[in-house]
Amino acid sequence: MTRTTLLSLLPALLATSALASGAEDATHSSATSYLPNxxxxxxxxxxxxxxxxxEGCPAEFDTDVVFCRITLANDQAHIFVFSYEGDQPVMAVKPYDLSDGFLPF
Known part of the structure; x- marks a missing residue:
């Protein structure tokens, strides 16, 4: 898949995800979220x-114990890796430049 094709699909993917998440949350809380520890x-x-x-994570992470999400910022894709354990804390953030093959997994 070419870089142009990937870049043209990402906004639709993110918009669809945002709509799906927003559909469940009729109202958003304006309360401050504190980060324990x-x-x-x-x-x-x-x-x-x-x-x-x-659906997956970069190969260096074991998807039996972690799950991943993607964001776009500063001309990079950022993969956030979360633990399935406890309160599901972020374990790692892995950046990728937006170029051909930027998601090699």
Whole structure:
């Protein structure tokens, strides 16, 4: 798939994801979210960061114990890796330049 094709599909993917998430949340809370022990949990991420769900993760991560989401910012895709354990804290953030083959998984 070419870079142009990938870049043209990403806004639609993110818009669809945003609509799907927004459909469940009729109202958004304006309450401040505090991060206990500095942990950025999936619950906070889901409510505050526009993203798209991914079926997989980069090969270096074991999808039996983590799951991944993608965001776009500063001409990069960012893969957020969350643990399935406990409050599902973020375990890693892996950036990719927006170029051909930027998602090699």
């Amino acid at each position: 500095g942990a950025f949990t999936y619950e906070t991420f889901e409510a505050s960061v526009e993203h798209a769900d991914l």
